[in-house]
């Protein structure tokens with residue numbers, strides 16, 4: 608089986624002493640065409656890995672910004688398969704960075720477990736994050752994912768406590784550390800308890816760790832850099848997309864909109 612792009616990406620970042628910039632975008636927000644453009648432009652702007660969020664009508668932890676994006680995307684009835692197809696299209700257009708699909712468990716189950724991971728491999732999507740899949744129930748899914756060379760990336764939160772060791776031990780690709788409790792979205796500040804949590808997780812695994820939830824500015828990235836191998840930025844980017852919708856919806860200005868969003872990612876990366 609070929610090597611997974613997530614592993615090679617983090618390995619070369621580590622060699623260069625860089626922190627991974629991981630944008631999250633909602634597939635189909637505001638259209639599939641724009642998602643494809645964003646995949647290509649965010650990579651040029653310095654994204655090291657992209658999380659492709661599949662819109663879902665009944666999400667657990669999504670804050671208002673991501674919820675509105677899901678609402679816009681669901682008008683196009685976006686499915687897990689659409690996410691994979693866009694990833695493949697970007698790949699055929701020259702994209703090199705890994706993609707991680709972000710989806711709740713039900714759409715995966717509906718699609719069929721074996722069929723899902725087979726399709727993920729065929730579309731060259733490197734990993735999946737399933738926030739409502741508890742570690743205690745994840746073994747059978749991980750067995751299938753492993754067989755297809757797909758990483759099932761786990762989430763850990765400051766409340767995971769004694770479960771952290773078990774979660775980390777079963778981790779693949781990287782560990783997604785949730786910075787603070789509550790829903791996704793922009794936060795102004797973080798207290799140093801987050802750092803202790805990150806250092807603990809980092810000390811317990813050889814896998815890279817990435818931190819997400821509330822990161823929205825270059826200062827935040829700078830702040831977390833010593834404590835992690837990657838930062839995930841969702842709501843702040845999705846909000847930029849939202850602000851740019853008037854531009855994105857007019858074919859004569861769509862490219863300007865895409866560039867504004869990628870410019871924001873460039874600032875976060877540098």
Ligand SMILES: O=P(O)(O)OC[C@@H](O)[C@@H](O)c1c[nH]c2ccccc12
Pocket residue numbers: 631658660667668669673738790791792793819820821822839840841842843
């Ligand atoms: O939006 P934020 O605060 O930048 O956080 C990333 C987050 O949006 C993304 O990873 C995500 C979207 N929906 C989720 C549900 C659970 C955990 C994580 C997520």
